[in-house]
Amino acid sequence: MADTHSIIGTKNKKGQTYTDTWKMMNEAPRTPSFYTGSEVIKEAIRRASCDVMIAYPITPQSEAAALIGELFAEGYIGDYFRGESEFAVMSQCAGAAFGGARVFTTTAGPGTMRAMENFPMWSGARLPIQMIVTCRGINSPLSIQPDTLEIAYLLNTGMLVWHAETAQDFFDWILKGYIVSEEPDVHLPLALCCDGFFVTHTKDVVNLTPADMCLPPYDPYRSPVPCMDMECPPVRMMRDPFVMKSNYISYATHASWQQEIWAAVERSRKHTIHWLNGLVDTENTDADIVIVASGTAVSQGREAIRMLEDEGVRCGLVKVKSLRPWPEEEIRQATKNAKHIFVPEFNVTGWLAKEIRATVPNSQRVHAGPHVCGGMTMPPEIIVSEIKTALGMKTFSMAGRGS
Amino acid sequence: MSDYRVLPGPEHFLPPAAASMGIRLPNPGEAHINGVITSEDKAYEEAARQFLMAKVPTVFPGPLVLWAWNEKAAKKATAVRHLFNTLKECVQPGQKPMLIPMPDYRPKYPKINPEVEINPNHPNLTIWHNKIDCCMFIGVHCHQANLSLKIIRGGTSCYTIAMCAQAGHEDAMLSFRDASVEKIMRLADTVKRLKGTVQPRLTSAKNGASS
Numbered sequence: 001m002a003d004t005h006s007i008i009g010t011k012n013k014k015g016q017t018y019t020d021t022w023k024m025m026n027e028a029p030r031t032p033s034f035y036t037g038s039e040v041i042k043e044a045i046r047r048a049s050c051d052v053m054i055a056y057p058i059t060p061q062s063e064a065a066a067l068i069g070e071l072f073a074e075g076y077i078g079d080y081f082r083g084e085s086e087f088a089v090m091s092q093c094a095g096a097a098f099g100g101a102r103v104f105t106t107t108a109g110p111g112t113m114r115a116m117e118n119f120p121m122w123s124g125a126r127l128p129i130q131m132i133v134t135c136r137g138i139n140s141p142l143s144i145q146p147d148t149l150e151i152a153y154l155l156n157t158g159m160l161v162w163h164a165e166t167a168q169d170f171f172d173w174i175l176k177g178y179i180v181s182e183e184p185d186v187h188l189p190l191a192l193c194c195d196g197f198f199v200t201h202t203k204d205v206v207n208l209t210p211a212d213m214c215l216p217p218y219d220p221y222r223s224p225v226p227c228m229d230m231e232c233p234p235v236r237m238m239r240d241p242f243v244m245k246s247n248y249i250s251y252a253t254h255a256s257w258q259q260e261i262w263a264a265v266e267r268s269r270k271h272t273i274h275w276l277n278g279l280v281d282t283e284n285t286d287a288d289i290v291i292v293a294s295g296t297a298v299s300q301g302r303e304a305i306r307m308l309e310d311e312g313v314r315c316g317l318v319k320v321k322s323l324r325p326w327p328e329e330e331i332r333q334a335t336k337n338a339k340h341i342f343v344p345e346f347n348v349t350g351w352l353a354k355e356i357r358a359t360v361p362n363s364q365r366v367h368a369g370p371h372v373c374g375g376m377t378m379p380p381e382i383i384v385s386e387i388k389t390a391l392g393m394k395t396f397s398m399a400g401r402g403s
Numbered sequence: 404m405s406d407y408r409v410l411p412g413p414e415h416f417l418p419p420a421a422a423s424m425g426i427r428l429p430n431p432g433e434a435h436i437n438g439v440i441t442s443e444d445k446a447y448e449e450a451a452r453q454f455l456m457a458k459v460p461t462v463f464p465g466p467l468v469l470w471a472w473n474e475k476a477a478k479k480a481t482a483v484r485h486l487f488n489t490l491k492e493c494v495q496p497g498q499k500p501m502l503i504p505m506p507d508y509r510p511k512y513p514k515i516n517p518e519v520e521i522n523p524n525h526p527n528l529t530i531w532h533n534k535i536d537c538c539m540f541i542g543v544h545c546h547q548a549n550l551s552l553k554i555i556r557g558g559t560s561c562y563t564i565a566m567c568a569q570a571g572h573e574d575a576m577l578s579f580r581d582a583s584v585e586k587i588m589r590l591a592d593t594v595k596r597l598k599g600t601v602q603p604r605l606t607s608a609k610n611g612a613s614s
Contacts, residue, residue: 126546183570184545184569184570185428185545185569185570185571187546222569223544224544224545224546224547224549224569225544225546225547226466226508226544249524249525249527249554250524252417252554252557253524253525253550253554255417256417256420256549256550256553256554257550259417259419259420259423259553260420260546260549260550260553262420262423263420263421263422263423263549263573263574264422266420266422266423267422267428267570270427270428
């Protein structure tokens with residue numbers, strides 16, 4: 001076992017230099033590159049000193065998973081294979097992480113749902129696995145198109161959940177995500193979500209760190225639980241667990257275990273703020289109207305704000321980067337001057353609006369919408385229209401468009 | 404800053420994790436006392452004072468220092484033994500320092516012997532049986548230590564100290580971080596320096612146990 005600091009500056013078998021992560025992300029030169037989101041995932045993982053990648057094909061993450069196969073062929077990943085199903089994949093990821101590996105996987109939509117049982121298990125076992133979720137429709141009738149409903153199901157698993165807006169976010173947050181989730185006081189899995197297709201399959205200019213620099217390797221000996229010990233919880237608890245005993249202390253221990261997972265989510269707050277430069281980004285929060293959004297709804301909101309400015313309506317913007325830990329205080333502060341809070345979302349239930357309503361005082365200020373789902377796009381005009389309608393301004397209707 | 408304070412219990416049927424009450428871990432070079440960030444210097448003084456006041460000051464070494472899995476661990480174990488010996492030298496008649504191991508985290512059924520070892524899932528049994536009113540965790544994996552510390556706070560009045568090799572523990576009443584041989588030795592030195600200056604509690608340990 002080598003100390004992380006003693007590894008910095010040495011080279012891995014591909015000739016990449018293990019680099020101090022802060023220097024690599026903030027001080028190293030960046031090269032602008034024109035890539036799809038999937039290609040960006042590959043480039044981030046090239047630099048992530050990842051030991052194991054396991055995935056099962058499901059649109060729209062399949063391309064990223066396949067591209068990482070190329071990295072394996074090139075020798076950048078220790079091991080790589082396709083599981084039998086998403087459930088199998090997530091269980092195999094757990095096995096690899098129990099053994100002390102830095103693990104990466106990708107999933108989407110119904111795959112996320114199929115594997116769901118594993119996510120609270122990952123958290124409960126304190127496994128810092130990183131999972132890319134390229135969100136798509138989950139319901140019947142089948143849709144492979146963008147839809148963020150699956151994020152709502154991840155919010156109470158005990159995982160860290162971040163929602164990337166752009167491919168640049170994706171590149172940076174994959175690398176920073178490992179650093180946050182592997183902190184010994186956190187040591188939780190990270191679901192790094194993006195809106196499928198909008199981010200994964202469109203090309204964008206992304207500033208990449210040098211390919212000859214990589215993250216320091218994962219040090220499993222900093223884990224808050226023993227790494228792979230079949231005689232100890234959380235592994236052995238599956239066999240003769242305290243949770244199966246019917247007495248107060250067994251229940252209290254299990255309750256304390258659950259509390260500890262959420263305490264670890266809380267502890268990630270300080271590290272997430274440090275690495276992501278805050279849990280939210282804000283613009284013009286002194287305005288009467290504020291749009292609060294995550295993922296690509298932020299981009300659409302930004303464009304709507306520009307259009308409204310042309311009509312003399314000033315709007316602020318809150319980009320929610322981290323959903324877990326939840327930026328409760330940041331959102332309260334950023335919306336304290338707002339008379340109206342609009343929450344555009346790519347899902348039918350409006351889970352983000354519900355979270356915001358539960359966070360801000362005078363929650364009648366929160367307008368849950370506009371919503372689109374099932375793969376529909378969200379033209380900025382419908383955000384503009386929603387805002388103007390709420391303000392009693394004349395607006396045009398987009399109903400019937402496309403007919 | 405949170406108004407919540409991490410104090411000896413018994414606190415609640417199910418006490419909250421201190422982190423969820425807004426208690427934050429210290430940064431490198433800092434410690435916390437009752438959830439308030441403080442200097443390490445102050446923490447050494449307070450930890451030594453608590454040890455010297457206690458009727459049954461106890462060190463709970465965990466697997467990370469009980470097993471010689473690397474050179475550092477072996478050196479830490481020697482330092483822990485030195486701290487315990489120092490405690491024995493510095494307490495007054497009527498005080499009974501103890502060294503009780505937490506060798507592993509296995510659920511032990513039908514039961515462990517709480518007189519001789521401590522299990523993170525049932526720490527209150529050991530505290531109650533041995534009437535421990537001040538204890539220090541060292542070398543216990545962070546997750547297991549947090550479980551134990553919270554259960555102790557929930558059901559006993561024991562004062563808890565964590566000498567953590569990582570980021571520290573909010574669920575202890577006092578926590579160091581980045582524990583090293585030097586830090587353990589410095590705590591022992593502080594105990595020695597304060598010998599005779601601290602009035603021990605002469606009444607029975609108030610740990611929620613019947614005496």
